[in-house]
Amino acid sequence: MDRPPEIQPTVARGSEHDPDAAISIHDLTVAYDRRPVLWDVDLDVPTGCLAAIVGPNGAGKSTLIKACLDLLPRVSGDVRMFGSPWRSVRSRVAYVPQRETVDWDFPVSALDVVAMGTYGRLGWLRPVGKAQKQAAMHALDRVGLSDYAARQISQLSGGQQQRVFLARALVQEADLYLMDEPFASVDAATEQAIVEVLRDLRSSGATLVVVHHDLQTVAEYFEHIILLNMRVVASGAMDETLTADNLRATYGGRLTLLEQAATALGRLSKDR
Amino acid sequence: MYLATSLLDILLLADWNTRVVVIGTSMLGVAAGVVGAFLVLRKRALLGDTVSHAMLPGVVGAFLVMQAFGGGGKSFAGLLLGAAIAGVLAAWAIPVLRRATGLKDDAIMGVVLGGGFGLGIAMLGVAQAMPGGNQAGLESFIYGRTASMVQDDAIGIGVTAVVTLLIAVLLAKEFRLLCFDESFGRALGRKEGVLDLGLMVLAVTVTVVGLQAVGLILVIALLIIPGAAARFWTDEFVRMVSLAGVIGAVACWLGASISAMAPDLPAGSIIVLTLSSLFGLSMLVGTRRGAVKRIIQSRKLRRRTGWQHLMRAAAESLESQGTDTWTIEQLSPLRSWSTSRLRALHRSAIRRGDIISCEDGYALTESGRTAADRVVRNHRLWELFLIRHADIAASHVDRDADMVEHVLGDELVAELETILAGSDVALVSPHALGGQA
Numbered sequence: 001m002d003r004p005p006e007i008q009p010t011v012a013r014g015s016e017h018d019p020d021a022a023i024s025i026h027d028l029t030v031a032y033d034r035r036p037v038l039w040d041v042d043l044d045v046p047t048g049c050l051a052a053i054v055g056p057n058g059a060g061k062s063t064l065i066k067a068c069l070d071l072l073p074r075v076s077g078d079v080r081m082f083g084s085p086w087r088s089v090r091s092r093v094a095y096v097p098q099r100e101t102v103d104w105d106f107p108v109s110a111l112d113v114v115a116m117g118t119y120g121r122l123g124w125l126r127p128v129g130k131a132q133k134q135a136a137m138h139a140l141d142r143v144g145l146s147d148y149a150a151r152q153i154s155q156l157s158g159g160q161q162q163r164v165f166l167a168r169a170l171v172q173e174a175d176l177y178l179m180d181e182p183f184a185s186v187d188a189a190t191e192q193a194i195v196e197v198l199r200d201l202r203s204s205g206a207t208l209v210v211v212h213h214d215l216q217t218v219a220e221y222f223e224h225i226i227l228l229n230m231r232v233v234a235s236g237a238m239d240e241t242l243t244a245d246n247l248r249a250t251y252g253g254r255l256t257l258l259e260q261a262a263t264a265l266g267r268l269s270k271d272r
Numbered sequence: 273m274y275l276a277t278s279l280l281d282i283l284l285l286a287d288w289n290t291r292v293v294v295i296g297t298s299m300l301g302v303a304a305g306v307v308g309a310f311l312v313l314r315k316r317a318l319l320g321d322t323v324s325h326a327m328l329p330g331v332v333g334a335f336l337v338m339q340a341f342g343g344g345g346k347s348f349a350g351l352l353l354g355a356a357i358a359g360v361l362a363a364w365a366i367p368v369l370r371r372a373t374g375l376k377d378d379a380i381m382g383v384v385l386g387g388g389f390g391l392g393i394a395m396l397g398v399a400q401a402m403p404g405g406n407q408a409g410l411e412s413f414i415y416g417r418t419a420s421m422v423q424d425d426a427i428g429i430g431v432t433a434v435v436t437l438l439i440a441v442l443l444a445k446e447f448r449l450l451c452f453d454e455s456f457g458r459a460l461g462r463k464e465g466v467l468d469l470g471l472m473v474l475a476v477t478v479t480v481v482g483l484q485a486v487g488l489i490l491v492i493a494l495l496i497i498p499g500a501a502a503r504f505w506t507d508e509f510v511r512m513v514s515l516a517g518v519i520g521a522v523a524c525w526l527g528a529s530i531s532a533m534a535p536d537l538p539a540g541s542i543i544v545l546t547l548s549s550l551f552g553l554s555m556l557v558g559t560r561r562g563a564v565k566r567i568i569q570s571r572k573l574r575r576r577t578g579w580q581h582l583m584r585a586a587a588e589s590l591e592s593q594g595t596d597t598w599t600i601e602q603l604s605p606l607r608s609w610s611t612s613r614l615r616a617l618h619r620s621a622i623r624r625g626d627i628i629s630c631e632d633g634y635a636l637t638e639s640g641r642t643a644a645d646r647v648v649r650n651h652r653l654w655e656l657f658l659i660r661h662a663d664i665a666a667s668h669v670d671r672d673a674d675m676v677e678h679v680l681g682d683e684l685v686a687e688l689e690t691i692l693a694g695s696d697v698a699l700v701s702p703h704a705l706g707g708q709a
Contacts, residue, residue, distance in 0.1 A: 033374075069459045087461070095459035102453045106313065107509050116449055120460040124446055152507035168456075 021080075022047040022176050022207035023068065028077030030060070030067045037063050039231045041077065045209055050202045051224035052212040056251050059229040061211045062098065065178045069095055081176055091120055094174035096165050098181050104154050110164050111149040114139050117171030139167040142200075144193055159190035166194060170201075177201060179210045195221050218242070289423055290532045296426030296433075297485050297528040298521045301494065301543075303433035304482055305520025306440050307474045309499030309513045313451040314471065317500075318378065321492040322366065322385040323359045323472075324479045328392025328488060330358020331413050332399050339402065348425075352480055355413070359476040362388055416487035416540035425484060432481050436474055437517070443470060448509050485524070486540035494520065497547040504558025519554075523547040575620075580647050581607060582617045583626065586636065587644040599633035653688045 018024050021044040028041040038060040045051050053061045066072045068079050070086060081089050094117070114136040115128050122132065140146050143163040148156060156164065162182060169177055183191050198208055198221070209226075212218055218225065218238075225241050227233040227250040234246040311317055334354025338347060362384050369380045396410060409417065421429075440447075449457045450467045458464055475495065482491040498516035506512050527543030556563050585606045589598045600614055609617075618634060621627045626640030636644055 066455075071455055071458055090459075090461045093459070095456060097453065097455050097459075101455060103315075106452045107503065107507050107512050108448065108452060109508065112448075112509065113452070116453070116456065119445065119449055119457075119462075122445075125442060127445055 018044045020047060021045055022049075022082060023209065024080045024083075025064075025068065026078045026080075028064075028067060028079065029075040030063050030072055030077075031075050032063075036075070037230065038067065041232050043226060043232050043235055045207060045224065045226070045235075047082075047207050048202070048205055049207060049224045050198060050222050051207070051209045051226060052218050052222035053209065053226045053228055054212055054215065054218055054250070055228035055233075059250075061228055062180050064228065065095075065180055065209070065211060068178065069093070091172075092175040094169040094172035094177045096169045096177070096179040096182055099158065099162050099165060099184060104156075104161060106153065109150050109152055110140065110145060110156060110160075110167075111136050113153060113164050114167045114171055117168040120172065135171050136167070139170040140164075142170055143167045143197060159186040162186050163190065163194065166197060170197070175206055177206060177208045177210075179208065181211050181213065183212065183214065191217075215247075287532075290529075292423045293421050293426045293532065294525060294528045296421075296428075296430035297524040297539075297543075299430040299433040299437075300478070300481055300485055301498075301520035301522070301524030302517040303436045303440070303520075304478045304491075304494040305498030305502075305516035305518070306437055306513055307471075307478050308495030308497075308520070309502060309516035310440070310447045310451065310471055311475060312496060312499035312503070313509075314447075314468075316377075316471075317496045318381050318385075318492075319363065319366070319472070320475055320479060320495040322381040322388075323362050323476055324483070324488040324491045325385045325392075326362030326388030327355040327358045327479065327483065328389055328413065329395055330354040330356070330361075330392075331483075332392055332395040332410060333358070335399055335410060336395070339399075339404070351410075351413070352483070355483060356476060356480045358388070359479060360473070363472045363476060412487070413483050414487050414489060415538055416483070416485050416490065421484065429481050429484060432477060436477050436481075439470075440474055443467075444510065444513065447471065485528075486543055487538075490540045490544045493544040493547055494524075497544075497551050498523070501547075501551040501554040501558075504554040504561045507560055519547070519550050523550060578613075578617050579621060579624075579626075581609070582614075582621055583640070583644040583647045584651055586627070586634070587648045590636075597630060597632040597635045602633075650685055653685065657688055657691060 023043070023045045025041050025043040028038060028043075029036060030038040037058075041064065053064060055061050063072060067074055067077075068081075068086065079086060081093060086093065111133065115132050117139070118128065118132040118135060122128070137146060137149060140149055143166050145160060145163055145167065148160060153161060153164065162184070166179075166182060169179070182194055186194070198210070202208060210222070212222070219242055223238050224236070225238050226235040227241065227246050229250045233250045234241050234243075308317075308320065311320060331351050331354050334351050334357075337354075338350050365384055366377065366380055369375070369383070370377060373380070399410060446457075446462065446467055449460075449462065450464055450471075454464045457467075478495065479488075479491050482494050486494055498519040499512070501519055502512045502515035505515055523543050523546040526546045527539055530542050531537050531539035554562065557565075559565060582603075585603045586598055589602055589606065590596065593602070600611065600618065604611060604614060618627065618629075621640070622629060625637060626643055627634050627636055
């Protein structure tokens with residue numbers, strides 16, 4: 001299948017991964033039920049930056065993050081983190097899933113959830129001990145929730161639940177954080193609190209890749225941007241990349257052709 | 273009298289054989305409760321039912337195979353092995369069919385359960401027509417056979433249950449992660465397929481063992497009811513899982529004891545009836561989510577709300593009229609409350625010592641004055657906050673404030689005071705009071 005002619009890759013790339021990149025994606029294609037949602041994604045995120053993934057609904061933002069963590073099967077492509085496959089560096093990578101993906105009625109406290117961030121280092125059989133609980137308390141403190149440690153999670157507000165997820169990632173003490181809509185349905189004060197934490201992490205040398213859906217704040221919060229609509233429309237430093245042309249290419253009607261092709265392809269493979 | 277002593281004998285395990293059977297069954301209850309609690313939290317409650325029903329063709333199939341090879345078909349261990357194989361196949365078939373067809377789990381489980389059980393019943397018909405088929409006790413797998421259990425069966429059950437329980441306890445932390453947030457678990461490198469397989473093997477083991485005690489139709493109750501009942505008592509994972517084990521044990525203890533005393537009553541149904549009663553009890557009086565607790569909470573809120581409404585109406589009426597007393601007729605138009613409700617509120621406030629009845633109507637006592645002032649102050653603080661920080665029009669603010677102020681805690685009031693600190697506004701109502709409007 002040929003690439004639709006009007007779409008030109010913004011940056012020409014070789015097949016080599018950039019060894020200095022925190023995350024380097026080459027030729028990634030992901031499909032749901034054979035319907036492609038991400039096409040030929042080539043992407044490098046430099047180490048130590050605060051990067052946003054931006055794009056319209058259904059652009060494949062969450063899919064990109066999940067595919068990087070092997071949560072979804074890839075049709076093709078290769079993802080490297082710090083030059084290695086995810087499996088061999090996974091203790092350096094933390095993940096914040098979307099809040100709606102779990103049942104908040106589950107019988108655990110905020111502290112229990114945050115302590116789950118230590119399970120990676122604990123292994124299967126070692127129980128959560130004093131040190132892990134202390135680390136979890138510290139992380140809760142960093143997101144301003146130390147008073148809520150013992151609360152059952154359904155008694156937290158949406159913004160507090162989001163911060164619990166953030167604290168769980170903090171406890172992992174990772175070098176790369178992948179966050180899926182951490183600002184979804186939180187109030188302005190919580191958003192500020194989260195941004196503070198992200199900046200803290202960034203200045204301690206971590207790399208953050210964050211799915212963000214608010215174009216109003218993206219330039220203020222982030223320094224690197226990935227414009228995504230089924231493929232990478234543009235990616236790079238904020239001031240060079242967040243241009244009217246790129247935005248139009250991401251959100252405008254130009255990509256409907258690609259989507260139609262994807263739908264047709266999905267239908268074709270179902271008929272077969 | 274005879275009945276009472278013999279029940280006591282059994283409950284206290286005077287008879288050796290009964291003692292072994294009851295203890296073995298109780299261990300099964302603990303294991304089933306704990307494993308079942310994980311299934312409930314994994315939202316796979318019906319997996320146990322599907323697996324148990326699909327075990328029937330395995331049991332009968334094992335009988336037929338043993339018969340064909342001259343084993344006589346009476347080896348109990350052989351029958352259980354058949355059940356286990358069929359159970360694992362059924363549990364394995366569910367995700368395979370899901371992937372192959374794109375159907376949802378509940379539909380697939382219905383297909384596997386119905387298909388498996390139907391096949392089993394048909395095979396049972398064939399087996400029972402064969403010589404020796406009736407004596408093999410195949411039907412006891414459907415309804416259980418606690419009453420005829422002997423020491424060796426019970427020891428087998430008990431040991432298997434304890435091993436299952438130990439594995440479940442060792443993996444409890446991983447199951448907590450799997451049940452709560454499997455994608456995060458995968459991002460930590462956990463293979464959720466392996467954990468699900470482990471949970472499934474535990475469930476199949478408990479089910480196979482449970483077949484002897486309660487039979488394949490009722491074993492689902494042994495798995496699911498303890499976990500479901502435990503949820504009414506606690507919001508904490510470990511406590512919920514442990515309590516499920518205790519509930520399972522108590523039900524099995526009682527069920528096995530009663531059926532030892534009255535062998536005509538099928539033990540399976542007694543165990544399940546005990547479980548259902550414990551569930552009903554938990555649903556009503558459970559300390560976390562029980563119905564009684566929720567009713568009491570909502571009545572408490574209603575009473576407090578009513579009292580706060582009265583205190584504020586009284587204080588604001590006094591403020592706008594400039595008097596020391598008020599009458600029911602004066603308060604009546606301030607809110608949409610019926611005169612009888614208003615009278616009831618006055619009566620309860622008098623009982624609390626907040627107001628007194630006098631010649632001209634009612635008046636606040638000293639403690640009532642303090643309380644009323646606090647209620648009014650909280651209301652106005654909240655109104656001020658809404659106007660200043662939430663952009664709500666002054667004319668609408670009363671109703672919105674009215675809803676929230678009843679749940680304002682001391683913490684929140686203190687925070688409001690900080691936010692609004694330094695405001696030169698003495699706390700006067702931002703809108704016209706009802707009496708003046």
